[in-house]
Amino acid sequence: MSQADVIKVSNQTVGIVVREERGFRFFSSERTFDSLDGGHFALRTQRSGRRGRLSSGAPATAAFSLGL
Template identity: 55%
Template sequence: MSHTPSNAYIIEIHDRTAGIITRDERGFRFFSSERLFDSLEGRQFHSAREAERAARAVLSQRSRRASSQPFAN
C-alpha cells in the first residue's frame, strides 16, 4: 500500500479556521476562509508549516493591535 501526501490542508489557529492550502507545482497556495486572514489569500508558501506560521502571525498582529487600542468612552 502506497501513501501519497495530501494535496490540501486546513489551517486552524486557536479553533479558528484560517483557510486551506492546496499543493501545486510551486508549493502551497493559501485560500482564506475568514476575513481576518484575507491578507494571505493567494499567497504561495514553500510548506504547510510556513503557511501555518503566517496565519499565526496575522492573528498575533490582530491581537496586539486590539490590546493596544484604548477603550472608547
C-alpha cells in the same frame, strides 16, 4: 488531483492550503486572514536550500507565518 489541508488557528478554521508544484497556496475563509488569500508559500526545504542549509533527507514541510 489537488491536495488540500485545512488551516486552524486557536481551534477555528481560517482557510485551506493547496499543494502546488513549488509550495502551497493559501485560501482564506475568514476576513482576518484575507490579506494572505491567494498567497504562495515555498516549502521549507526550498527556502533552506536557497540559504545553503538543506540537510540530506530533510522532510518537505510548509513554513510560513500567519502574522499573529
